[in-house]
Amino acid sequence: MPNRIPLDPALRAGFDETSNDQRSKAELDAWWDHPFGRTRPDGRIDVRCLNGGAHDRSSALGVADSYDEACALAEEKQANWVRQREQPIPSCRDGKIIMVRQPQRPDEQEVILGEYQPEQESSGA
Structure with missing residues (x-):
């Protein structure tokens, strides 16, 4: 079973408008390489991760139809990204x-x- 990701986490204002090199150590520790989901109005889930794929916001990993699919997508896409980044x-x-x-x-x-x-x-x- 894939790791469970936070769904609709409370993120600070401006989270996705902040350059990664301007983030605090505490924010990096909390969110770097930790995927999360945001529920869309249609019920699908945007899977995102602060991982360096974008320099000033979280990266889009994909869209899933259910929470279980979002968790599986997050695990697969984030693992691929980390392998590439290394x-x-x-x-x-x-x-x-x-x-x-x-x-x-x-x-x-x-x-x-x-x-x-x-x-x-x-x-x-």
């Missing part, structure tokens, strides 16, 4: 190729996984 990314800095893992939260730093200095071509005479 993937190493190559970057070129100061002539080096660096593999980094992007910050997993706005209050964390990237992690350098390794770096490679390409050999310089010699012009030879």
Whole structure:
């Protein structure tokens, strides 16, 4: 059985109009990577999560017809997002190729996984 998500949680005013890097540690601790649902007027459920998919609001994970479907959708989509977010990314800095893992939260730093200095071509005479 999938984890149960909060349905129609009381969120502070402006929750979905706030840049993730402007959020308090307490808000990040409470909501980062924790999906929740909002009931639509037609009874379906918008599944959302503050997870970095958008820099200034919670990310839309999808719409479900029932609470049980919303919980399953949240578990699947959030797990996929976390796997994607954790993937190493190559970057070129100061002539080096660096593999980094992007910050997993706005209050964390990237992690350098390794770096490679390409050999310089010699012009030879």
